[in-house]
Amino acid sequence: MTTLEQPQDDKTIVQNYFNNIGFDRWQRIYGTGDVSKVQADIRLGHQQTIDTVLAWLRQEGNLKGRLICDAGCGVGSLSIPLAQMGARVYASDLSAKMVDETRRRSQDILGPKDELILSVADLETLVGRYHTVICLDVLIHYPDSQMAAMLNHLSNLADRQLILSFAPKTVKYTLLKKVGEFFPGSSKATRAYLHPETAIAEILHQLGWRIERTAMTKTRFYFSQLIEARR
Numbered sequence: 001m002t003t004l005e006q007p008q009d010d011k012t013i014v015q016n017y018f019n020n021i022g023f024d025r026w027q028r029i030y031g032t033g034d035v036s037k038v039q040a041d042i043r044l045g046h047q048q049t050i051d052t053v054l055a056w057l058r059q060e061g062n063l064k065g066r067l068i069c070d071a072g073c074g075v076g077s078l079s080i081p082l083a084q085m086g087a088r089v090y091a092s093d094l095s096a097k098m099v100d101e102t103r104r105r106s107q108d109i110l111g112p113k114d115e116l117i118l119s120v121a122d123l124e125t126l127v128g129r130y131h132t133v134i135c136l137d138v139l140i141h142y143p144d145s146q147m148a149a150m151l152n153h154l155s156n157l158a159d160r161q162l163i164l165s166f167a168p169k170t171v172k173y174t175l176l177k178k179v180g181e182f183f184p185g186s187s188k189a190t191r192a193y194l195h196p197e198t199a200i201a202e203i204l205h206q207l208g209w210r211i212e213r214t215a216m217t218k219t220r221f222y223f224s225q226l227i228e229a230r231r
Contacts (some may be wrong), residue, residue, distance in 0.1 A: 027101060030075045033169060035041050038221050045222025048135060049165055052215050063087040069130040069157055071123055072138035076102035083115035092121040126157060133158035139166040143193045148203050155207045161230055168225040169194035197225055204229045
């Protein structure tokens with residue numbers, strides 16, 4: 001397995017951000033309360049990505065008992081609906097505050113059900129074997145130089161299905177990012193890395209996956225490329 005060597009400064013920045021000002025910002029975005037127009041647009045885009053993944057999985061029929069890893073679960077926007085659908089979900093996030101919020105929301109929605117298991121962990125330390133591994137809007141924190149190792153790691157966790165989202169690297173989005181329009185907001189404090197879709201697809205092919213389907217979510221301030229891969 002390829003060694004993962006994410007610079008500690010990047011990881012520390014991300015962890016500190018999402019345990020402090022970033023948590024407050026993204027909890028509002030992922031919630032239902034009043035937010036700014038930009039945050040409302042990002043909320044809409046993120047939810048469209050979630051809805052697409054849920055629709056893909058619903059098409060497969062009964063998820064009862066399926067083992068799913070939600071790597072980078074945020075506040076549970078995907079994990080909780082999957083648990084409602086009967087899947088056995090192992091959800092983790094680098095931010096303890098995000099995991100606590102997921103736990104709070106899951107208790108309100110799921111009650112005493114135990115389909116959702118939560119842990120505080122970064123992607124590199126995830127272990128286990130799952131039918132499906134899902135990683136949404138997290139790869140933006142990893143540069144190109146670490147992408148092969150990260151995808152290899154996630155691949156080793158998944159038996160049958162891998163669903164990823166990332167910010168696509170195109171001329172347009174690169175220019176938008178450079179002028180500060182791609183990830184707006186004064187509280188945005190982490191690096192944002194874009195990745196060419198062809199490069200991600202090639203790594204997955206080399207790891208023995210076939211691309212089953214793709215989808216693109218585009219709003220004014222949110223851009224996310226989805227890829228579903230299967231063995």
